[in-house]
Amino acid sequence: MSKRTLRKIFLLTVTLAIIVNGHFVNSTNAQSQSEYIADFNGVSAPIPVNVRTAPSDTARIVDQINPNTRVQFSGWTTGSSFQNYWTNAPDNRWFFYERNGVKQYVSSAFINGNPPETVQNEPSESNTIQFSGISAPILVNVRTAPSDTARIVDQINPNTRVQFSGWTTGTSFQDYWTNAPDNRWFFYERNGVKQYVSSAFINGNPSDASQPTQPTQPTQPTQPNRALVSYNVRITTDIPALVQAYENAIRNWNNTGVVWLSQSQNAPITLGEGYARGYDGYGWWQSYGSNVTGGTVIQWNRVSQRSASYLEALATHEIGHVLKLNHRSDYSIMNNYWLTRTTKPTENDINDLRRIYSR
Numbered sequence: 257m258s259k260r261t262l263r264k265i266f267l268l269t270v271t272l273a274i275i276v277n278g279h280f281v282n283s284t285n286a287q288s289q290s291e292y293i294a295d296f297n298g299v300s301a302p303i304p305v306n307v308r309t310a311p312s313d314t315a316r317i318v319d320q321i322n323p324n325t326r327v328q329f330s331g332w333t334t335g336s337s338f339q340n341y342w343t344n345a346p347d348n349r350w351f352f353y354e355r356n357g358v359k360q361y362v363s364s365a366f367i368n369g370n371p372p373e374t375v376q377n378e379p380s381e382s383n384t385i386q387f388s389g390i391s392a393p394i395l396v397n398v399r400t401a402p403s404d405t406a407r408i409v410d411q412i413n414p415n416t417r418v419q420f421s422g423w424t425t426g427t428s429f430q431d432y433w434t435n436a437p438d439n440r441w442f443f444y445e446r447n448g449v450k451q452y453v454s455s456a457f458i459n460g461n462p463s464d465a466s467q468p469t470q471p472t473q474p475t476q477p478t479q480p481n482r483a484l485v486s487y488n489v490r491i492t493t494d495i496p497a498l499v500q501a502y503e504n505a506i507r508n509w510n511n512t513g514v515v516w517l518s519q520s521q522n523a524p525i526t527l528g529e530g531y532a533r534g535y536d537g538y539g540w541w542q543s544y545g546s547n548v549t550g551g552t553v554i555q556w557n558r559v560s561q562r563s564a565s566y567l568e569a570l571a572t573h574e575i576g577h578v579l580k581l582n583h584r585s586d587y588s589i590m591n592n593y594w595l596t597r598t599t600k601p602t603e604n605d606i607n608d609l610r611r612i613y614s615r
Contacts, residue, residue, distance in 0.1 A: 310361060401426070410446075532554065
């Protein structure tokens with residue numbers, strides 16, 4: 257057998273071995289990427305977003321995320337670049353989570369949110385100054401970075417004076433007292449690590465901050481004139497994901513303009529976690545003359561792996577029962593089958609509230 261024939265057989269054998277084991281790999285793709293572990297979440301773009309087996313635009317698509325869906329991630333890495341959906345800037349980061357022990361990857365270009373380790377969540381400029389402020393009359397989240405997607409590591413009790421060591425800018429929130437947008441974040445250190453609190457929920461300002469000051473005395477948010485009824489509620493769980501879900505749900509119902517829910521430490525209506533009678537959540541109300549009591553429970557061991565958007569929808573649904581709303585079978589937050597499609601009360605729910613409370 258000639259040398260040329262032997263060489264052809266060798267090359268054919270190598271080629272078949274590569275094909276049997278998968279696909280051709282160039283030197284760039286073969287290099288392992290550094291992966292960073294961080295719990296965080298983000299909301300997908302208003303289009304279906306592909307989920308792939310690797311951080312590459314050529315990797316196999318194994319799933320799709322529905323538009324405007326909040327997704328929980330466990331880390332990030334780098335790979336193929338895409339143009340960011342919102343800014344059109346190139347973005348080579350990929351976020352990942354695990355399904356059945358297998359990592360799945362989503363391009364960061366189609367997710368509105370950042371892990372705390374990435375530069376997008378780092379403050380562009382920090383201003384060091386000692387000052388203090390009083391928290392709003394609700395539980396206030398403390399996060400790892402000045403962003404609404406950064407991990408919650410602690411909570412400040414209502415009406416608590418807090419000492420800060422500086423401030424920076426980040427994600428905007430509506431100011432608790434004035435409802436104006438506020439992108440400042442105050443920080444302090446715990447065990448050498450900075451922790452951040454949105455200025456929108458702190459009554460107080462550093463002397464070098466240029467933003468307008470909040471009221472000198474903390475006050476409850478003003479109930480809209482058109483609200484037909486108001487209740488005091490109390491969040492009793494300390495599970496950060498549920499606290500966030502309940503806070504979002506309270507905001508969702510307040511935004512209807514028909515009801516107004518205020519957080520209070522001694523409120524007769526409780527929003528918590530516990531046994532939900534075989535369901536993901538349970539809500540109820542009782543009336544004794546002019547006094548209304550009730551509450552909600554969400555069974556954490558049933559929903560701990562569900563998305564933040566589902567938890568928000570579930571909390572909004574169960575609070576709806578506290579507000580005397582019954583189940584519906586059409587487009588409604590009170591329709592059990594719509595909890596993966598909407599997180600907020602619909603026009604049908606608002607009309608039901610008006611019928612109940614305008615009597």
